[in-house]
Amino acid sequence: MLEPDKLTLNIPDTTKPRVVIIGGGFGGINLAKKLSNDDFQVVMFDRQNYHGFWPLLYQVATAGLEPDAIAEPLRKMFGNDDYPDFHFRLVRVTGVNPAAKTVETIIGDLPYDYIVIATGTKSNYFGNEQIKKYSFPLKEVPHALNLRSQLLQAFEQASMTVDPEVRQALLNIVIVGGGPTGVELAGALAEMRKHVLPTDYSGIDFSRMNIYLVEGLDRVLPPMSAEASEKTYKYLNELGVIMKLNTLVESYDGETAVLKGGEEIKTNTLIWAAGVSGALIDGLPAESVERGRILVNQYNQVLGFQDIFAIGDIAFMKSDEYPRGHPGVAQPAIQQGKLLAKNLKRIIRNEPLEPFIYNDKGSLAIIGRNKAVADLPKNMHFGGFFAWFIWLFVHVMSLVGFRNKLVVLSNWFYKFFTYENSTRLIIRPFVRKGERVKRRFINKYDTD
Amino acid sequence: MLEPDKLTLNIPDTTKPRVVIIGGGFGGINLAKKLSNDDFQVVMFDRQNYHGFWPLLYQVATAGLEPDAIAEPLRKMFGNDDYPDFHFRLVRVTGVNPAAKTVETIIGDLPYDYIVIATGTKSNYFGNEQIKKYSFPLKEVPHALNLRSQLLQAFEQASMTVDPEVRQALLNIVIVGGGPTGVELAGALAEMRKHVLPTDYSGIDFSRMNIYLVEGLDRVLPPMSAEASEKTYKYLNELGVIMKLNTLVESYDGETAVLKGGEEIKTNTLIWAAGVSGALIDGLPAESVERGRILVNQYNQVLGFQDIFAIGDIAFMKSDEYPRGHPGVAQPAIQQGKLLAKNLKRIIRNEPLEPFIYNDKGSLAIIGRNKAVADLPKNMHFGGFFAWFIWLFVHVMSLVGFRNKLVVLSNWFYKFFTYENSTRLIIRPFVRKGERVKRRFINKYDTD
Numbered sequence: 041m042l043e044p045d046k047l048t049l050n051i052p053d054t055t056k057p058r059v060v061i062i063g064g065g066f067g068g069i070n071l072a073k074k075l076s077n078d079d080f081q082v083v084m085f086d087r088q089n090y091h092g093f094w095p096l097l098y099q100v101a102t103a104g105l106e107p108d109a110i111a112e113p114l115r116k117m118f119g120n121d122d123y124p125d126f127h128f129r130l131v132r133v134t135g136v137n138p139a140a141k142t143v144e145t146i147i148g149d150l151p152y153d154y155i156v157i158a159t160g161t162k163s164n165y166f167g168n169e170q171i172k173k174y175s176f177p178l179k180e181v182p183h184a185l186n187l188r189s190q191l192l193q194a195f196e197q198a199s200m201t202v203d204p205e206v207r208q209a210l211l212n213i214v215i216v217g218g219g220p221t222g223v224e225l226a227g228a229l230a231e232m233r234k235h236v237l238p239t240d241y242s243g244i245d246f247s248r249m250n251i252y253l254v255e256g257l258d259r260v261l262p263p264m265s266a267e268a269s270e271k272t273y274k275y276l277n278e279l280g281v282i283m284k285l286n287t288l289v290e291s292y293d294g295e296t297a298v299l300k301g302g303e304e305i306k307t308n309t310l311i312w313a314a315g316v317s318g319a320l321i322d323g324l325p326a327e328s329v330e331r332g333r334i335l336v337n338q339y340n341q342v343l344g345f346q347d348i349f350a351i352g353d354i355a356f357m358k359s360d361e362y363p364r365g366h367p368g369v370a371q372p373a374i375q376q377g378k379l380l381a382k383n384l385k386r387i388i389r390n391e392p393l394e395p396f397i398y399n400d401k402g403s404l405a406i407i408g409r410n411k412a413v414a415d416l417p418k419n420m421h422f423g424g425f426f427a428w429f430i431w432l433f434v435h436v437m438s439l440v441g442f443r444n445k446l447v448v449l450s451n452w453f454y455k456f457f458t459y460e461n462s463t464r465l466i467i468r469p470f471v472r473k474g475e476r477v478k479r480r481f482i483n484k485y486d487t488d
Numbered sequence: 489m490l491e492p493d494k495l496t497l498n499i500p501d502t503t504k505p506r507v508v509i510i511g512g513g514f515g516g517i518n519l520a521k522k523l524s525n526d527d528f529q530v531v532m533f534d535r536q537n538y539h540g541f542w543p544l545l546y547q548v549a550t551a552g553l554e555p556d557a558i559a560e561p562l563r564k565m566f567g568n569d570d571y572p573d574f575h576f577r578l579v580r581v582t583g584v585n586p587a588a589k590t591v592e593t594i595i596g597d598l599p600y601d602y603i604v605i606a607t608g609t610k611s612n613y614f615g616n617e618q619i620k621k622y623s624f625p626l627k628e629v630p631h632a633l634n635l636r637s638q639l640l641q642a643f644e645q646a647s648m649t650v651d652p653e654v655r656q657a658l659l660n661i662v663i664v665g666g667g668p669t670g671v672e673l674a675g676a677l678a679e680m681r682k683h684v685l686p687t688d689y690s691g692i693d694f695s696r697m698n699i700y701l702v703e704g705l706d707r708v709l710p711p712m713s714a715e716a717s718e719k720t721y722k723y724l725n726e727l728g729v730i731m732k733l734n735t736l737v738e739s740y741d742g743e744t745a746v747l748k749g750g751e752e753i754k755t756n757t758l759i760w761a762a763g764v765s766g767a768l769i770d771g772l773p774a775e776s777v778e779r780g781r782i783l784v785n786q787y788n789q790v791l792g793f794q795d796i797f798a799i800g801d802i803a804f805m806k807s808d809e810y811p812r813g814h815p816g817v818a819q820p821a822i823q824q825g826k827l828l829a830k831n832l833k834r835i836i837r838n839e840p841l842e843p844f845i846y847n848d849k850g851s852l853a854i855i856g857r858n859k860a861v862a863d864l865p866k867n868m869h870f871g872g873f874f875a876w877f878i879w880l881f882v883h884v885m886s887l888v889g890f891r892n893k894l895v896v897l898s899n900w901f902y903k904f905f906t907y908e909n910s911t912r913l914i915i916r917p918f919v920r921k922g923e924r925v926k927r928r929f930i931n932k933y934d935t936d
Contacts, residue, residue, distance in 0.1 A: 042658075042756070047648040050691070089640060106554035112619070113912040115688040127691070130644040147648060164550070192537065196578040200495040200595060210490075240563040243575070308490070447895075 047147040051127050057388055060143050060150060062133050062321065064091045064114045066370045067352030069158060070377030072118060077125035084128050085102045085145065089113055095370065096448070098221060102228040102239060103192070105180045109447040115242060135322030138345060144323070151283035154384060157334060157342070157350040161316035164332075174294040175312035178221055187311065191229075192355055197378040205306065207478035212307040214297050216289050218255030219263065220405045223272055225311065226253045227408040230279035235409075252305060254284045256314070261413070263367055264403050268413040271423035275407040289314075291423035296368045310468070312443060316368065330356055333365065338395035340380050343459040354425075357396065366398055370438070375399060393402065401483040404431045499575050501753070502529040505836055508591050508598060510581050510769065511606035512539045512562045513799030514818045518825030519604060523663070525573035527833060527840035531600075532576050534860065535592065537561055541627060543818065543883060544896070546669060548632035550676040551640070551912045554758070555629045557895040575653060583770030588746060592771070602832060605782060605798040609816065610779075610866045622742040623760040626669055635759065639677075640912055642756055648689045653754065657696040660755040662745050664737050665762035666703030667711065668853045671720055673759065674701045675856040683857075688912070696717040702732045709861070712851050716861040719871040723855040726767035737762075764816065766802045771889060778804055783795060784841035788828050799824040805844065814846050818886070827856055 051058075057080055061068045063087040075082050090111040099105040118126045134477065135144045136157075143151040163179055165172040176187045191213070198210040213229060215222045229251050238246050253276065259269040260276065260283060275285060288300040289310070297305045317332035328335050328343045333356035335343040340355055342348040352373030356365045366372035376396055383393045400418040404427065412428035415421055422430065436449050499506075505528055509516045512534040523530050538559040547553040566574045584605075585594045590597040611627055613620040622636045639661070646658040661677060663670045677699050686694050701708065701724065707717040708724065708731060724731060736748040737758070745753045765780035776783055776791045781804035783791040788803060790796040800821030804813045814820035824844055831841045850864040852875065860875035862868075870878065884897050 042645055042649075042654065046651065046654050047645060050648050050649055050650055052691075089644065106556050108554045112689070116912065119688045119690065129648060130641070130650065197490055197495060197592065200498050200577060200579065201490075202496055202498055203494065206494050240561070240567045242567065243500075353901070442924065 044147045047131075049129055049145065049148050051083055051129075053129070054125070056081045056125070057153040058083060058151070058386060059154045059156065060085070060152040061156045061158055062086075062143070063089070063160060063319075063352075064128075065158055065160045065352060065373060065375040067158040067160075067363075067373035068156070069114070069117060070374045071158070071351065071381050072123075072126065073386065074378055074381030077123055078108070079388060080125070082123070082126045083150065084114065084118070085127070085131055085133050085143075086114065086128070087130065087132055088180070088488050089115065089118065089128075089130050093435075093438065093444075094401060095438075097178060097181070097184050098225045098228060101178055101187040101191075102179065102232060104228065105448065107185070109444055111181060112189075112444060133209065133321055137323055138348060142346075152347075154347050154349065156355055156380065157321060157348070158373070159319040159354050160373075162319045162354045163312060164315040164317040165312065166315065168291070171289065171292050171310075171312060174292050175216070175310045178225070179314050179316075190309055193449075195237060195241050195244065205243075208248065209295065209306040209308050211244070211246075212252065212305055212309075213250070214252045214254060214289075214292075214307045214310045215306055215314050216254045216310065218253055218257070218283070218312060219261035219311040220261065220403075222253055222255070222311075223260055223276065223388055225313065225405055226251055226276060226281045227285075227406065227411075228280060230276070230281050231409045233280070251281045251469065252284060252307075253281050254289055256286070256288050258286050260285070261405055264368075264405065264413065265415045265421055267414050267421040267480050268403075268405070269421070270306055271413045272405065272407055275411045276414075277422075279408050284309050293428050304381070318356075320354070326349075331446055339383055340376055340392045340396060342392065351380055353479070362398065367403070369403065371401055372398055384461075404434060406431045492594045492692060495579075497577055497579070497593065497596050497598050499531055499577075499598055499696075500529075501556055504529045504573070504612070506531060507601070507602045507604065507832060508533070508600040509604045509606055510534075510591070511608060511767075511800075512536070512576075513606055513608045513800060513821060514607075514823035515606040516604070517562070517565060519799065519829050520571070520574065520825075522826055522829030523832065525571055526835060528573070530571070530574045531598065532562065532574070533581050534562065534576070535578065536628070537563065537576075537578050538629075539565065541883075541886065542627075543668070543886075544860070545626060545632050546627065546673045546676060549626055549635040549639075549673065550680060551636050552676065553896065554833055555633070557892055559629060560892060563575050569918045581769055584796065585771055587869050589795075600795070602795050602797065603770060604685060604828065604834075605796070605802055606821070607707040607767040607769065607799050608804050610767045611760060612765040613760065614762040614763065616739070619737065619758075619760065623664070623758045625760050626673070636643075638757055638910075643685060643689050643692065644757070647689050655692075655781075656696065657743065657754040658756050659692070659694075660700065660753055660757075661698070661751055662700045662737075662755045662758045664702045664758065666701055666705070666708035666733070666849075667761060668709065668732070668815060669741050669761040670701055670703070670759075671708055671724065672854055673761065674699055674724055674729045675859075676852065678724070679857045680727050681728070684912070699729045700732060700755075701729050701746065702735050702737055704736050706734050708713070708733070709853055711817075712853065712861065712865045713869055715869040716851075716853070716871070719861045720853065720855055720933055721767055721861045723871075727856050730826040737783075742781045764801070766804075768802070772796075785842045786914070787831055788844060799828055810846065817851065817853070819849055820846055837878075845908050852882060854879045 059080045059082050061084045069091050072082055090113050093110045096110045100107055114128050132146045142151050143155055163177045177183050194210045198207050201207045215226050231247050233246050260272050261269050289297050290300050291298045292310045297310050332340050334350040334354055336350050336355045336357050340349045340351050342350050353368045379396050386393055400417055404414045406412045410425055410428050412431040414424050416426040436445050507528045507530050517539050520530055538561045540746045541558045548555055561575050579593045581593050590599050591603055625631050642658045646655050649655050658764045663674050680696050681697050708716050708720050724908045737745055738748050739746045740758045745758050780800055782798040784798050784803045784805050788797045788799050790798050827844055834841055843899045848865055852862045854860040858873055858876050860879040862870040862875040862878050885891050
């Protein structure tokens with residue numbers, strides 16, 4: 041592809057106020073949808089050309105869904121007549137310059153009237169470069185495809201060894217992090233161990249396949265209620281997942297995971313779902329950033345600025361009810377995006393702004409084939425099949441396109457009745473010959 | 489992943505005759521399906537873990553389908569009780585040793601009783617290393633995903649340049665080879681130019697997007713009838729595809745394609761669909777190979793051997809009716825695979841073998857949204873919507889799994905009524921950090 045010096049942002053001049061949105065996640069797309077193009081010119085930068093429904097990414101990794109079922113091209117969402125002054129650019133943002141009122145990218149700067157940082161999070165390896173190098177993250181579509189190939193390739197290789205130690209390392213899967221991603225992944229793998237893999241790999245004794253779920257705190261699903269954690273522990277235990285609570289992974293060299301305390305697990309596949317930190321961009325003063333997130337007031341204005349906003353996971357809005365900010369899930373991002381659209385309209389009309397109040401709609405996690413846990417408002421907690429049904433409904437309804445809803449739903453029904461993970465294709469990503477993968481169009485808030 | 493020295497083929501010993509099938513294409517799977525595991529132990533080697541329905545690969549490249557719609561995992565096909573003595577190994581075959589009666593792989597040798605070479609073809613660059621390096625092939629799933637990302641990224645970049653020359657090179661797509669792949673790809677791109685791209689990239693003037701189809705012979709679709717070629721030319725012409733017949737590409741350096749005669753086309757995307765040659769393996773005497781294919785008798789026995797067979801595209805079976813061998817399409821491979829299963833059974837029962845007689849069921853090619861050309865037996869030739877309907881029916885019926893049929897069919901209906909190519913995701917393959925892509929598990933008959 042082209043060198044950056046041959047490119048330019050090429051955004052049309054405008055007399056309308058220009059809103060620059062960095063990131064096409066839940067916050068960014070809900071903001072852009074509600075921003076009338078009569079009032080604003082809207083520019084969106086992202087390093088991917090699609091919006092992803094990340095709560096289902098583990099399904100891509102476990103061969104249940106193909107990426108198109110959980111991702112929607114941003115240009116498809118905003119390429120219609122409802123958004124005549126919306127401009128998407130697939131480009132890496134390097135920073136913001138509040139003095140010059142420009143946003144900086146690798147192919148040039150763009151003056152803004154309002155800038156909205158909606159960059160989300162990236163994997164946090166807590167400074168452990170070795171784990172970063174050898175572990176498999178699960179934050180993006182290519183990660184999921186790569187993990188899928190890795191898992192299937194490990195089973196292929198396990199069928200081609202007579203050395204019990206080599207085989208055991210291939211059959212040990214270590215998931216680090218007992219949050220929703222880790223829990224849902226562990227459940228999906230445990231189901232595959234029961235229903236799909238023994239048929240596919242008849243030469244392998246799958247009672248020897250170990251799924252470890254390592255969590256630093258004293259319970260799985262720490263963001264959810266104690267009831268949900270207990271039920272989840274019980275369900276995963278029934279599925280045969282080996283949970284190690286109060287346990288940290290100290291090192292991993294691609295072959296051996298060393299846990300705090302000294303226990304060692306030989307494994308070729310260590311999946312890192314242990315933590316995230318904000319995907320920051322340059323140019324904000326240090327006092328606007330705390331614990332890797334951007335401090336905002338109740339209008340999502342970044343501390344010290346009137347025209348710079350942050351929404352979603354990257355935003356740190358302290359309140360009495362949420363002294364450590366809102367949970368890192370889709371709903372705060374969606375609600376902040378929608379409210380900010382209203383507030384930007386109020387700003388240009390010199391009307392008073394509306395403060396953000398989080399409407400907690402509850403949390404859900406799926407465990408295996410037909411169980412889930414749900415924390416709903418008013419202290420309602422569900423488990424089992426009913427929660428699974430809620431989970432299915434909520435997730436399918438939240439998917440973006442009508443087509444995606446259909447694909448996911450039909451895949452589920454198919455899987456539910458056939459126990460099949462249908463997309464078991466090993467498609468190891470590979471680079472074009474003679475060319476290194478170009479990461480230059482990937483935003484600064486890249487997770488790698 | 490593991491070093492080859494830690495692995496072994498690990499095929500169970502058997503008293504039954506062992507048939508080793510190299511390649512899970514149309515020939516290989518149809519042979520394996522019909523080979524009763526009561527009579528034979530069946531071992532299949534492939535460098536991919538799936539069987540692909542390659543006639544639809546261009547749809548993956550043009551964002552119409554995801555890979556799982558056209559590919560079926562081999563272990564899923566043969567992992568059930570009907571095939572108790574079937575053994576798949578994802579491994580690279582290096583050769584055959586007829587003297588020792590072993591097949592050689594990078595992780596060890598395996599004795600065979602019968603070996604069937606069903607390795608198909610690889611891209612043929614006619615020795616031009618520069619074109620091989622810079623062009624985009626379209627023979628495998630990763631190729632198609634890479635080409636899809638390339639095409640979409642070119643449009644993204646075209647929206648980020650004000651230099652007319654740079655933009656034109658991004659908007660010029662050169663397809664080399666006017667066979668079915670080239671023709672169907674050109675048609676699909678021409679439809680995208682009309683219906684999808686102008687909405688997605690409103691800043692780009694798509695009347696400037698040029699789709700070139702370069703063919704060395706004097707007509708497109710040279711394997712089909714003159715009527716089909718004429719109709720195809722007419723349909724593609726109506727779709728605005730620029731066809732250059734009797735034209736060869738002399739060189740391509742990633743920026744400029746030089747045609748024979750001196751004409752130059754600036755392009756960032758040159759797609760190589762110009763030719764294939766047999767994916768040979770080592771160990772056969774030179775006299776068994778002609779024009780890159782393996783000479784076989786009418787029982788698909790390789791010249792000079794009783795127990796080595798070749799079927800499908802790699803096999804060169806001369807006959808009065810087909811002095812240059814059978815056409816390189818699915819049907820000869822399917823029919824030879826089925827017949828060989830019968831003949832292997834006859835061999836172990838000392839019965840006389842049945843010679844192969846090709847039953848030509850006709851050829852089809854689709855052009856754009858709702859046109860196709862069909863050559864049917866008894867000199868029947870169709871064009872237009874009716875041929876398109878036949879094409880759709882035949883291709884959907886030929887797909888392997890019930891689920892695949894459903895996905896493809898529903899995608900088509902969706903696309904037909906909405907003009908949408910729904911999977912427009914740029915998923916540039918990338919490698920795991922700190923690790924080069926391992927090509928060691930890729931068979932010798934790799935196309936790269």
